[in-house]
Amino acid sequence: MSHFLQSLRDAAPYIHAHRGRTFVVVAPGSVLASASQAALLGDIALLHAMGVRVVLVFGARAQLEQRLEERGIASTLVGGVRVTDESALHELQAAAGALLMQLMGGLSQRLVGSPMAGAQMHVRTGNFVEARPMGLIDGTDFGFSGRVLDVDQNGIRQALAAGDMVLLPPLGFSLTGEVFNLSAHALGGAIAARLQAEKLVVLAPEASALRQRYETQGGHVTPEQAETLAGEEHDVELKAALLAAKEAVREGVRRAHVVDGALDGALLAELFSRDGSGVLVSASPYDVVRRARPSDIPGITLLLKQEASHGTVVPRTRRQLRSTLGRYIVVVRDGLVVATAALTEEPGSGLLAVSALAVHPAYRGRGLAAQVVAFASEEAQRQGLLRLGLRTTQTEHWFLSQGFRRATPDEAALFGQDALAPLRPSWLLVRDLPAAGVTAGVASVGRAGQGLRGRSAVGPDAVEPRAVDPESAAPRSETIDPDPSTL
Numbered sequence: 378m379s380h381f382l383q384s385l386r387d388a389a390p391y392i393h394a395h396r397g398r399t400f401v402v403v404a405p406g407s408v409l410a411s412a413s414q415a416a417l418l419g420d421i422a423l424l425h426a427m428g429v430r431v432v433l434v435f436g437a438r439a440q441l442e443q444r445l446e447e448r449g450i451a452s453t454l455v456g457g458v459r460v461t462d463e464s465a466l467h468e469l470q471a472a473a474g475a476l477l478m479q480l481m482g483g484l485s486q487r488l489v490g491s492p493m494a495g496a497q498m499h500v501r502t503g504n505f506v507e508a509r510p511m512g513l514i515d516g517t518d519f520g521f522s523g524r525v526l527d528v529d530q531n532g533i534r535q536a537l538a539a540g541d542m543v544l545l546p547p548l549g550f551s552l553t554g555e556v557f558n559l560s561a562h563a564l565g566g567a568i569a570a571r572l573q574a575e576k577l578v579v580l581a582p583e584a585s586a587l588r589q590r591y592e593t594q595g596g597h598v599t600p601e602q603a604e605t606l607a608g609e610e611h612d613v614e615l616k617a618a619l620l621a622a623k624e625a626v627r628e629g630v631r632r633a634h635v636v637d638g639a640l641d642g643a644l645l646a647e648l649f650s651r652d653g654s655g656v657l658v659s660a661s662p663y664d665v666v667r668r669a670r671p672s673d674i675p676g677i678t679l680l681l682k683q684e685a686s687h688g689t690v691v692p693r694t695r696r697q698l699r700s701t702l703g704r705y706i707v708v709v710r711d712g713l714v715v716a717t718a719a720l721t722e723e724p725g726s727g728l729l730a731v732s733a734l735a736v737h738p739a740y741r742g743r744g745l746a747a748q749v750v751a752f753a754s755e756e757a758q759r760q761g762l763l764r765l766g767l768r769t770t771q772t773e774h775w776f777l778s779q780g781f782r783r784a785t786p787d788e789a790a791l792f793g794q795d796a797l798a799p800l801r802p803s804w805l806l807v808r809d810l811p812a813a814g815v816t817a818g819v820a821s822v823g824r825a826g827q828g829l830r831g832r833s834a835v836g837p838d839a840v841e842p843r844a845v846d847p848e849s850a851a852p853r854s855e856t857i858d859p860d861p862s863t864l
């Protein structure tokens with residue numbers, strides 16, 4: 378019971394965040410052919426019930442191949458793309474038509490005990506996609522295989538705004554009235570990009586194995602990494618899913634998720650839990666390190682309070698934090714402050730002091746502190762400062778691993794008065810920074826070198842769309858009470 382309550386409460390911020398957003402879900406035929414189809418449709422219906430505007434694009438490759446085999450029809454693939462002749466197109470229409478009806482049926486289910494019991498959801502389909510023939514490529518005529526030419530964005534938007542789910546087969550229609558075979562991945566990606574959807578979610582059978590490989594970084598990869606992975610991937614569906622995800626993000630979709638469609642509940646776990654269950658493709662990992670805002674104060678206070686009980690940092694009251702907020706930076710994941718530090722310029726010392734560095738215990742070992750230090754280094758360099766400096770009691774070795782060294786007596790004199798020094802003898806450490814200009818790349822190399830570890834490193838992964846604006850915080854010049862603690 379308590380586990381259920383906790384899970385429901387943990388999901389609540391996502392339910393708020395996803396409501397009214399558009400998610401394009403791509404379900405390849407192989408996933409729909411699996412035994413978990415009913416559960417998957419139930420979960421998609423649940424998304425709709427929670428206010429998500431769902432466009433479900435399905436593929437029918439597995440079903441088409443089965444029909445071709447059963448009827449002894451030969452069909453060729455060139456570079457993984459089908460050469461769709463008339464008989465293949467005929468079979469595809471039959472396969473996609475049957476699947477369309479099957480999915481409509483599944484999504485209409487309202488039996489007692491099913492996610493949509495007691496509710497009614499309308500599913501709309503239509504000729505929303507205009508296609509053109511792929512044409513002749515390197516001497517191969519791909520026949521009725523096509524590419525997306527245009528998407529009736531308004532039509533889809535209107536259907537979604539009316540509260541309907543949009544269900545689309547992997548087919549497009551041309552000005553001349555022909556029907557074309559489209560890749561469901563390319564179609565889903567194109568629709569997500571045109572609608573500027575909040576998310577593209579691509580279901581792939583092997584996604585959980587891929588996720589395991591990226592567990593240390595919370596399953597997050599950048600579009601560049603997704604492209605590399607796709608190049609190495611042997612599983613055709615996973616390759617297509619990664620490429621579609623990468624492409625969608627490059628086209629402006631904020632997040633693309635590759636989720637194991639054959640794993641019961643993976644879709645909901647990906648979308649309604651902080652750590653997800655699949656692979657998340659999104660842009661810059663660093664945007665999320667930003668200056669603290671007043672809404673971060675409770676999170677920072679909690680983090681520092683926890684650490685203060687171990688004696689590694691000095692606790693700050695909310696009042697102290699409010700008055701010195703301009704110094705704080707945070708790493709936020711899904712609205713939770715997972716790391717923080719204060720940056721204070723020691724006047725006339727050429728030194729930017731780092732204090733109150735703390736990473737949430739559940740998010741350690743993912744490079745977050747290294748990111749915070751990289752941010753501090755860049756900040757110092759931007760201000761033309763020469764060094765980072767800090768006091769530490771228990772964490773010296775971690776800082777040594779990050780390029781810090783013990784301060785010389787001359788350097789120690791540069792540190793400001795530490796109100797707590799008599800009570801808490803500490804090591805004084807410094808990290809030299811190359812001069813600005815030479816250094817722009819240095820901090821970046823440092824960051825890149827730290828790698829991406831942890832989804833929170835990914836940008837405002839968040840409960841949701843957060844424009845991260847590092848400059849939006851309280852001005853650095855804000856000085857009220859000097860922060861008494863420097864640890």
Ligand SMILES: CC(C)(COP(=O)(O)OP(=O)(O)OC[C@H]1O[C@@H](n2cnc3c(N)ncnc32)[C@H](O)[C@@H]1OP(=O)(O)O)[C@@H](O)C(=O)NCCC(=O)NCCS
Nearest residue numbers: 689734735736741742743744745746747769771772774775
């Ligand atoms: C120290 C701290 C900031 C590191 O944060 P982090 O995001 O986990 O750091 P990273 O992921 O970059 O590095 C983790 C590595 O540092 C090591 N590490 C953690 N604390 C350490 C310490 N006190 N001394 C030496 N190494 C330490 C971990 O074992 C881990 O090693 P691994 O990568 O070989 O497994 C974090 O552990 C923390 O918040 N500690 C408590 C508060 C604190 O000490 N703050 C510093 C005040 S001056």
